[in-house]
Amino acid sequence: MAGHRGIDGGRPSRRVAIGLGAGMGAGLAGLAAAPEATAAAAGRSVDVVVVGAGFAGLTAALRLRAAGRSVVVLEADDRVGGRTKPGRIAGEVIDLGGQWVGPSQTRLLDLARRYGTATYPQFATGRNIADIAGQRADYEGETPTLEPAAMAEFVDVIGKLEKLALEIPGARPWTFAGAADLDSQTIETWIVANAKTPAVRSAMRVLTRALLSAEPSQVSMLAYAAYAATAGGFGALISTRGGAQDALFEGGTWQLAARMAADLGPAVVLNAPVQRIRQSDAGVVVGTPDAEWRARYAVVTAPPPLAGRVHYEPPMPAARDGLTQRMPMGCVIKVHVAYARPFWRERGLTGLVLSDRTEFGPWFDHSPRRGGGGGLVGFFDGGPAQRWADRSPADRRARVLGDIALYFGDEALKPVDYLEEVWTRAANHRGGYVAAPPPGVITAFGPALHEPVGRIHWAGTETADAWVGYIDGAIRSGERVADELAARL
Numbered sequence: 001m002a003g004h005r006g007i008d009g010g011r012p013s014r015r016v017a018i019g020l021g022a023g024m025g026a027g028l029a030g031l032a033a034a035p036e037a038t039a040a041a042a043g044r045s046v047d048v049v050v051v052g053a054g055f056a057g058l059t060a061a062l063r064l065r066a067a068g069r070s071v072v073v074l075e076a077d078d079r080v081g082g083r084t085k086p087g088r089i090a091g092e093v094i095d096l097g098g099q100w101v102g103p104s105q106t107r108l109l110d111l112a113r114r115y116g117t118a119t120y121p122q123f124a125t126g127r128n129i130a131d132i133a134g135q136r137a138d139y140e141g142e143t144p145t146l147e148p149a150a151m152a153e154f155v156d157v158i159g160k161l162e163k164l165a166l167e168i169p170g171a172r173p174w175t176f177a178g179a180a181d182l183d184s185q186t187i188e189t190w191i192v193a194n195a196k197t198p199a200v201r202s203a204m205r206v207l208t209r210a211l212l213s214a215e216p217s218q219v220s221m222l223a224y225a226a227y228a229a230t231a232g233g234f235g236a237l238i239s240t241r242g243g244a245q246d247a248l249f250e251g252g253t254w255q256l257a258a259r260m261a262a263d264l265g266p267a268v269v270l271n272a273p274v275q276r277i278r279q280s281d282a283g284v285v286v287g288t289p290d291a292e293w294r295a296r297y298a299v300v301t302a303p304p305p306l307a308g309r310v311h312y313e314p315p316m317p318a319a320r321d322g323l324t325q326r327m328p329m330g331c332v333i334k335v336h337v338a339y340a341r342p343f344w345r346e347r348g349l350t351g352l353v354l355s356d357r358t359e360f361g362p363w364f365d366h367s368p369r370r371g372g373g374g375g376l377v378g379f380f381d382g383g384p385a386q387r388w389a390d391r392s393p394a395d396r397r398a399r400v401l402g403d404i405a406l407y408f409g410d411e412a413l414k415p416v417d418y419l420e421e422v423w424t425r426a427a428n429h430r431g432g433y434v435a436a437p438p439p440g441v442i443t444a445f446g447p448a449l450h451e452p453v454g455r456i457h458w459a460g461t462e463t464a465d466a467w468v469g470y471i472d473g474a475i476r477s478g479e480r481v482a483d484e485l486a487a488r489l
């Protein structure tokens, strides 16, 4: 993985492991092996094989086990957590993947409560910066400020998007009356049709990249509106207070995945990339390079483009295969920068910058809660991530610091530490935050996202009925698939 310095980079020596990264699992290890795990290790036969140890897979496995079923979770990586991952910068544990939680993400908040993990609010005191179409404006609150002549149109365009998000059934957008029309447009063509002012168009493009890690020209407008619908609206997606960036977890988000894996014990098998799934009337046989697992059912939680790399026997129906060929991951690089102190706060700034002049961004304050140090976290999203993923870490670092210095001055050029994760080059992920379909895909192939194929069921945040693309959605999908199977087992 290009340039990453995750804290659990070492490969575990055991094939069957509880999935805790070195240094993160203190206090969680030493768990008793679950009975079915012992049986599974011996006979490699369980009720359900779950593919992928992200939040969806771990949730599904725990729920199935709670219903009295035996499970094994096969994970391709040498760690659990999927699109969440821990790192350490300037002595602080941070998240290299998913991190924020919002107030309506109740499944994730419930999970954190269960494990006694507290949240704290995203720092948002002061002025944000929007620098769009050559005009810099500082603003407070959630709606970026554009040049005065553009504001009315900006509010109007966001209002149109909100209206769509309210009308569209987010989990089943292909059933929407206007689905064919919206699915024939990209977000870009919709923006151009609905906004005349260059500043509004540019702001909408910046927001799209920030929300989907994809270019507006690459994603269906129906998919975008449905995405917002499953979050409860566009405002919920872009907002800090009350929205998707509302709060963080003390000690990081990834620890919740580690704790779920610890509860599952040896039923989580790392370094176990599933290469093939064979199904028949008798059950499924799931193959990794080292082993074959027999089960009555399989749950695949890998996102569609990765699920499509598994070899299925018999082959997938045309609808499912067509879907997985047509739903690419977004492109994203996540970056943390540590400073001796949060000097931007001294100037009354929150640290949030939205700009169409930079390659890096948006970025947010991510200063440690204690000790007085400063921190920023931000992204290369969509086109910028495509352009920078294959550059050297030193090139990226120079670009990131230069972009931050444009707004925060030369102090930004002197960090005490720098850490990044190039998700687009991560072998088992191939990007993030989410897989997003281009035009024509959801209306033609959408139902194949959820519909089981024989004994194989699908989960993962892309299949969620709420908060698609987020950890909360992943958890919901894990619950849904466990309930589907409990009804069949």
Ligand SMILES: Cc1cc2nc3c(=O)[nH]c(=O)nc-3n(C[C@H](O)[C@H](O)[C@H](O)COP(=O)(O)OP(=O)(O)OC[C@H]3O[C@@H](n4cnc5c(N)ncnc54)[C@H](O)[C@@H]3O)c2cc1C
Binding pocket: 051, 052, 053, 054, 055, 056, 057, 074, 075, 076, 077, 080, 081, 082, 083, 084, 096, 097, 098, 099, 100, 101, 272, 273, 274, 275, 301, 302, 303, 306, 307, 310, 332, 333, 334, 423, 428, 429, 431, 432, 433, 434, 459, 460, 461, 462, 469, 470, 471, 472, 474
């Ligand atoms: C940079 C970044 C920032 C994000 N920020 C946020 C945020 O702030 N808040 C938020 O809620 N969400 C955020 N997200 C999104 C969030 O992380 C994901 O929605 C969520 O983690 C997805 O969980 P999942 O279980 O559905 O999928 P995944 O986490 O992708 O899990 C799927 C698992 O399957 C494994 N796998 C794939 N193929 C195979 C195979 N053949 N065999 C075995 N295993 C396989 C993968 O290794 C992976 O572990 C972010 C994501 C990224 C990348």
